[in-house]
Amino acid sequence: MAFPPEHEIHKRRLGRNVGVAVTLGLFILLVFALTVVKVTRGEPMQAFDHSVRPEMAEPEEGQ
Amino acid sequence: MAPVDRGLFPTGRMDKVMSDIRAYEQPGEAGFGDYVQLLKPRVMSLVVFTALVGLLVAPVGVHPVIAFASILFVALGAGASGALNMWWDADIDAVMRRTKGRPVPAGKVTAGEALAVGLGLSGIAVVMLGLAANWLSAGLLAFTIFFYAVVYSMWLKRSTPQNIVIGGAAGAFPPMIGWACATGTVSIESVLMFALIFMWTPPHFWALALFMKDDYSNAGVPMLTVTHGRRSTRNHILVYTILLAPVAVGAAFTSIGGPIYLAAAVALNAWFLVGAWRIWKRHEDAAEADNYAVEKSVFRFSLYYLFLHFGAFLAEAALKPYGMGGW
Known part of the structure; x- marks a missing residue:
């Protein structure tokens, strides 16, 4: 026996699935927006990985 | 006609499956x-x-x-x-x-x-x-x-x-x-904003506990009203409201305060103190007679109290670019 297609439980499940999908979509958009802001503001994009990289060194006084 | 056993659901199990489905249909599935x-x-x-x-x-x-x-x-x-x-x-x-x-x-x-x-x-x-x-x-x-x-x-x-x-x-x-x-x-301004909410919480919740008395005692939560009595709770509300006032007004003299905040803080704390005083001087009989009208009004006011203090901080910050906010 199948559920009637318009059963209330289907509506609730659909609402839950749509809610999760919209939330995930908004989260992706937010992470993208944060990335754009951080990259365009020139924040450091290289992390310390135990190798010498002169471009990451702080300039000394008077230079 | 006898039910046909198709192997998947032997006759005896069919009833169980149906009852499972019915259980699933109950309003238990969260939206x-x-x-x-x-x-x-x-x-x-x-x-x-x-x-x-x-x-x-x-x-x-x-x-x-x-x-x-x-x-x-x-x-x-x-x-x-x-x-x-x-x-x-x-x-x-x-x-x-x-x-x-x-x-x-x-x-x-x-x-x-x-x-x-x-x-x-x-x-x-x-x-x-x-x-x-x-x-x-x-x-x-x-x-x-x-x-x-x-x-x-x-x-x-x-x-x-x-x-x-x-x-x-x-x-x-x-x-x-x-x-x-x-x-x-973390600086003095953020510590004072913390202290404002921290000191506000006890009188706010104890005012609620005075008129929601059955709830907390039924649940066995050791609210002050249950463990120390309602007279003691009224005393505590007054003491904490008195201690709250200098914290709230003191924030006016930091970089986030200003004349607008000072005026708001003085007025709101005076009002809150009057409310706490009215709660303190009431006897339980009088409170029960008017269904805790004073306690309920002080509780409602305490919500506005906090929103208006932070609203005043915001007003000071919003007016600063126009040379008006802050000292």
Whole structure:
């Protein structure tokens, strides 16, 4: 026996699935927006990985 | 005609399968809104407001996208701690009139789901706040969640009548987190915003406890009204309101205060003190006779009290660019 297609439980499940999908979509958009802001503001994009990289060194006084 | 056994569902099992389906049809399957209710959206609104004020009154400008994301993750962390609270307190929530409609005691969401939602969202909120703003604010958020879920919900709430006093710290952290998002530091201004909410919480909740008396005693929560009596609770409300006033007015003389805030703080604290005085001098018979009218009005006023103080901070910050806010 199948559920009637318009059963209330289907509506609730659909609402839950749509809610999760919209939330995930908004989260992706937010992470993208944060990335754009951080990259365009020139924040450091290289992390310390135990190798010498002169471009990451702080300039000394008077230079 | 005898039912046909098609192998998949032997006749005896069919009844069981049908009863399982019927059980599944009961209003037990949660909708999206039930999970949102786990996050205590009304508490979140206060968290969002105070954290936003903390962020906006800070002397360091924050990019709007980073500010939006930071406040969102602070709110998410607060919501996660609410879900953890509902997981732990499901037994007493079911007893109290005010809370028995919550998703776990109402049977819409299982306690295990509440725990999973709480832990999952806590992790997301803390890590994302660290990446979006800085790791000091993320650390403060993690501590706030820990404080609310473990120190308050699991430990203090059921063990001491001072639960509200110490547990109130959890609700006091959001403006400090907002400030830390902008500045990366903790300073006297953010400590005073913390102290304002911290000192406000006991008289606010004890006013509520005076007229929700059956709820807390039925649930066995050691509220001051139950353990020390209602006379003692009235005394405590007055003492804490007196201690609150210098904290609230003192914030006027820091970099986030100004004449508007000072005027608002003096008026609101005078009003709150009068309310606390009226609660203090009342006898229980008089309170019962008018169905706790004074206690209810002071409780309602205490909500406006906090919103208006933070609104005044915001007004000072908003007027600064025009040469009017601040000293």
